[in-house]
Amino acid sequence: MDPRDLEALRSAIRCIPDYPKPGIMFRDITTLLGDATMFQLAVAELARPWREGDIGRVAGIEARGFILGGAVAHRVGAGFVPIRKKGKLPHQTVRVAYSLEYGLDEMEMHRDALVPGERVLLIDDLIATGGTAEAAVKLLRSLGAEILAACFVIDLPELGGARRLEDLGVTVRSLVAFQGH
Ligand code: AMP
Secondary structure, eight states: OOHHHHHHHHHHSEEEETOSSTTOEEEEOHHHHTSHHHHHHHHHHHHTTOOTTSOSEEEEETTHHHHHHHHHHHHHTOEEEEEEETTOOSSOEEEEEEEOSSSEEEEEEETTSSOTTOEEEEEEEEESSSHHHHHHHHHHHHTTOEEEEEEEEEEOGGGOHHHHHHHTTOOEEEEEEOSOO
């Protein structure tokens, strides 16, 4: 990416200290999404490696992954599938548990969301420890997806999430990295 574009994207992300609790620097992308030029830039950059027909479906993780994933899917001519918190999807689902800082949570996809062997791009706004994305990878693979890449606007490399996904054999792409938590 052009270094000026990269800097513009980085500056469009609002950083809020001690949210949702002391010691966490929250990387707020609502400022990026609210700026038409920055939103277009982020989506164009996430979609850039792919041509129409390369990707069967884009899978987005609730909730910010829906906004980015929907736009990327539209751009690459792919379908969009949501990965949701448990209990939100109306049809038959597959489910996976994953650990949060305190306790466990579960995420779901519709059982018929993909055709086995389909090429899938996974999208979320940010990767930190990688626990959320790892659970999404497990769900997608349980349905037979071939995951071409997991894509994020923001990586927090010190938390090791990208490495964790690469250890699972998933290619990781992110646009902006921030130091710390
Ligand atoms: P993790 O499972 O640790 O990789 O956390 C990733 C998920 O938590 C993503 O869906 C992010 O939206 C959210 N998240 C984690 N850390 C932050 C942060 N510092 N700022 C904003 N969102 C975060």
